[in-house]
Amino acid sequence: MASDTHAQTVAYVRDTMIPEAEPPAMESGAIKWLRENLFSSTLNAVLTVLSILAIYWAVTHTVEWLVFGIWDAGSLSECREIRDMRIAEGIWPEGRNVACWAVLSDRWNQLLFGFYPQDLYWRPVAALVVFFIGVAPILFDSVPRKLFYFTALAPFICYWLLWGGTIWGPIFVALGFVLAWAVIRFGQGIVGPLAATIAAFVVPILYWIFVVGPLAGAVGAVAPIGIEFVESNDFGGFMLAFIIGITGIVMSFPLGILLALGRQSDLFIINKTCVIFIEVIRGVPLIVWLFTASLLLNYFLPPGTNFDLLLRVIIMVTFFASAYMAEVIRGGLAALPRGQYEGADSLGLDYWQSMQLIILPQALKISIPGIVNTFIGLFKDTTLVVFVGLSDPIGFTNLIRATTDWNGIYWELFIFVGALFFVCCFAMSRYSQYLERKLATDRR
């Protein structure tokens, strides 16, 4: 045997273990970590030193400015007076430069709520709470499933809380969906599945157009239950960004799925229509679409119609996001192996069943990062509505900077607005990473 001959040729073989020893000082603990992670080569050492210098510079230049900021003043010049006074009194060292956070304590309500009536601030806050409760069962598994009933009601509650007015409008609009469900549930037995499906689209639409208005008016006259009505013109600040962002996200997702399926479809006309829609929307910047909404939409609608600018903007943002969403989901659909489609067919599932049960769950899972990126992009893009005259947070920073009191201030406002956007977008991207980990069933 080879090992035997080997053993014979070796002159010395140790037959006892050497005692265990500590690893060399350079190869253990903090020193090892430093050596491997910070100073592994000359280039790395240089980069480390440069980074530390950069961090030091940034910290020394910002921390003092941030921490000692003045919160209690009526204008920028007052802020500067307070600073100069403190320096003159010797409380602060010479040359200290501080932030003037007073602009936030003075104008926080506009930055968050726009011109929404001050005594009604509880309503947008309540709407946000309702939204989070409604969305909780979608986001997290541990939440009771019963909450889905609340989720279905949440959009109507949110609408009513934000705009106010009579409670009967949202209630009767919501009843339209119940009607659609009833038609599909009970109509199948009477007129067959196809007619029931068509009726489920047509009946509620007719109901919304012709019945809801008079009905809500009549019931409202008998039982006037409602809260104060607030015009969309008074909406502004982060509230507006949230309304546009959340509505856009909620509506663009199903629309995007339909467009993606249409683009994958074998039906020539449906396919080409979806392709043209997606490419045209994606090829033109959102800002051009927003101007189209504000300048041109009235041309395309029946003469005399004039509806809310906020609604028009929401529709445009939704279309825009859904085109991007469609491309992301199409990527997911294309990435699925052909066998999944064939498997679904061989089980005898029809198109919608196979999509719902086999294809979409997998395709959507693959496209989660892209979908969430589109959501984040949409939320950031809500800032563009400032160009068509809606006062979003950036619109208010411009307004505030144009007043005599706060002329010349910019860092403080931009930091506040930027920080709020950052928190929202960063939270979304973290959630998507959590979701990816949770759904990663294919990896062991």
Add this chain to the structure above:
Amino acid sequence: MSTLTDPPPSESFRLSQLIYDTRYRSLTIQVVAFMLIMLGLSWLVSNTVQNLQALGKDIDFGFLGQPAGYDIGQRLVPYDSQATHARAAFVGILNTLLVAVLGCALATVLGVTVGVLRLSKNWIVARLMSVYVEGFRNIPTLLWILLVFAIFSEGLPHPSTFRPDAETGQAESTMLFGSIAMTRQGSFIPRLVYADGAILFVIAIVLALIGIWALRRMAHRRQDATGETMPVLIPSVAILLSALIAANLIISAGSRSNELSLVAVGAEDGMSLAEFSGAAGRIDFCRIRGSGGSFSTQNLLDEREISYRAREFFGDRDSARGLARGECVMIAVPASEAAAFAAELTPELRGDAVAVVLSDTVLEGPAVQVEVPEITESGIARFEGGIPLRNPLIALWLALSLYTSAFIAENVRSGILAVSRGQTEAAFALGLRPNRTMSLVILPQALRVIVPPLISQYLNLTKNSSLALAVGYMDVRSTLGGITINQTGRELEGMLLLGGFYLVTSLIISGAMNVYNQSIKLKER
């Protein structure tokens, strides 16, 4: 075998087959969909026609030929307020493309650097780069644009602080490296000005590139044949440099002794420069952008302490037009053509003014000179000469580049991570050194993953440049889609053209991307 006993399907066509028979169903659905789509479209069109009629408008693109009547500060081609709306739109398109190209270049450099550094084994560098990426991509572009604009237009010193104090001779602010002025009214960087015949530089560069290509090909062939590698980088640089130096020597030989004559409007025959200056007071000099002759003439005027103001024009035709309109009164032209130029110009001039060749001449100077921006000595403090970079351009350029670079960094990172470790190990096993592994094994595979999303980021940057509106940069949206629409009331036509421009740009870029994708696709099976 029950199937055999089944009755054969009846061939007669029933109406319900249109819905329940898969052979016909897709056709039915398509016909219904087509009818619905056409109905919707015709509804939109009829609404539009009715609305236009109600407003008494028609669809007419004739407004493009009318004078625009507004000024554009940032322009790459000659333009003034008498030019047409079409010209204004063209200036806007060029401005959009300018900021897009500048932005893509800077974003790529930043993005690749950050993406590679984020993968660095250096803990602190990797963390810093994560902060960079997360910070830039989670905050709206518009906010970055406004912030950069605010910093540049409110945080930087006023041009007047660059002017030396009368008593102390010291200026409050100084220029970077003595040649870059950053002020709240814009930044000014040095400009290279060329003597006539600078086209030779272009020819030299093209020839050098052909030479380099031939050299690389030869090196490749030799390596294939013999296995020996040839140094390529240093010879390539040498070829390029020697071509440029040769071109410089050739042009300079002519231009250093090339005499320019000054043609002045309103001078008398045989007047010298000093006499003309005495007669006319302050001279409006037609400076041609990037021309060495104009630069040398200005130096002469400075030297002789003649009072003048420079008006800038794009090339000969534009400056001749400026002379005819009386925007400037003196220009430098080659001595041999001066008399003919003056004779041709005279009938174009207003009234009975005459263009005359002055007796002084100027030497054109070396092939390449550096024009450094300078603060005006009297009057309103502003910088003259050099390349002016207005704050809107800088804000848009920097903000879009920083924002997009965060996304590009992520693409680069994922592209490099997409190449499996086994590739590196296999390359090492073959005995390739780390830098060759990178250039021959990792990069070609990573590029396949990186390039498509990179190009779509370029597309996004181009589309985001329409945010120029926020800082008053005159891009195509602000000219064609902004002022032109407001002035003519042609919303429908203007938005159609604007949308068309963006759509065509996107389709061209994505078409090119598809061709590229096809060409690099893995050839399997």
